[in-house]
Amino acid sequence: MAQAITLDRSSPVPLYFQVAQHMERSIEAGGLPRGTRLPNEIVLAQQLGVSRPTIRKAMEYLVSKGLVVRQRGVGTRVVSPKVRRSLQLTSLFDDLEESGQRPTTEVLSNVIAPAPAEVADMLGIPVGAPVSEIVRLRGALDQPIARLTNYLSAERLMISTQALETSGLYQLLRRSGIQLHSATQVIGARTATVAEARALGERKGAALLTMQRTAFDDHGKIVEYGNHIYSAARYSFQMSLLST
Amino acid sequence: MAQAITLDRSSPVPLYFQVAQHMERSIEAGGLPRGTRLPNEIVLAQQLGVSRPTIRKAMEYLVSKGLVVRQRGVGTRVVSPKVRRSLQLTSLFDDLEESGQRPTTEVLSNVIAPAPAEVADMLGIPVGAPVSEIVRLRGALDQPIARLTNYLSAERLMISTQALETSGLYQLLRRSGIQLHSATQVIGARTATVAEARALGERKGAALLTMQRTAFDDHGKIVEYGNHIYSAARYSFQMSLLST
């Protein structure tokens, strides 16, 4: 199984990452049965011609992705394919993109205006400071799915409406050189008002999923505050957690 | 700030973790202003009398908890207290426990029965195999908040009703020596049926949050499948994400 693999020592991608990627592919493709024990670190290091710490770093990566489980005195085992697949579960949006059915994005508004009190509070800026407000309608299969409302401090940048129609907001932020650090989000539910129902093609009183998210950059500044509603009949949040 | 700290080399808790914990406390308590730069790795290693890899391991831990940000050629900076606090946001249940207001748990049923098709499918066991079904009502401040329905393969263990009234399910599982590996969950919403509304003290048609969760152990076996409903008026999910 471990035939000659090619490590490129002159490549800028770190050795341990090359090793990790190779193992990841090998696990995913080779279809190692659940519980297969990998060779121990020393043997692997010799086989690949690297040092043990490099192997260990690669292993830590695989553990953090949930692909393998390590136990002192026992070894490294491959977790069941079923579990691995469940960890790769993605959101409906990702699923649609993957299957070629690009979700549609319609920009309902993209303006710069003085921040109202509530928004200024969430963004941590003075009331009345200029913020850009972006309202988008996401849809798929000819049906609306979500109404996304985002606020950014306007000092940062103005995002073109055209760009928003083709790329996700986070993708655009990253492309502008903004380093995201973390985010907090709150997921709740409520019944739709008449206006919300109309926007999402639902009936008044239908169940909606709500999500508020605040994203921070490396310097602790708030990059973005979002307030979103989703048609509960057509959308749900999917996520996976690793223990510890 | 970095006065003589006490590292216990004979302690079973690893050196790097002692270092990490010390820094965590020192960051949290010392109230370092946002962006404070820590001494570099070499200096820290000398100050604490450990090697550089040990310091690095401690730093990796702090990065993974979102407390500091590292940048090659620049150094290690403490993230803003506001962001740190937001990363510690917990669920309503945790908040209640912390404030001494223990959430109440009423066990509505705790029986072993043959698995119906849907449950057997989710647990990955044959239809009709014995499963234990646990239904709990969670409440706080004299109001019901959630109805939690869990299924475990009955081979594993029978959990006493009494234990369920005082401890969380996951706590009990861990205490029984079951190693959780990962879980996947789906969060959605729908309107309450008459029965659900009655159970949660809501009106028919009120918005409910729903959550289905499947938990796996290290061997890829499914430990638990849960199907939960929450009063959206009194509960919401709160979580924080670190950008990779």
Place this chain on the structure above:
DNA sequence: GTCAAGCATTTGTCCTGACAAACATGCAAT
């Protein structure tokens, strides 16, 4: 005055070596 080159600083990667701790296994004693 402005831009580029060079330099110091800092983290990232990689190596070698050594010992400790947890686990599984087989063997011996009860």
Place this chain on the structure above:
DNA sequence: ATTGCATGTTTGTCAGGACAAATGCTTGAC
């Protein structure tokens, strides 16, 4: 048959050293 012990295997921890790459600042050239 079962318990306990010794032993080998495997991952976990720690040390010390060396070089590479990214960043920010200073210096020098134009």
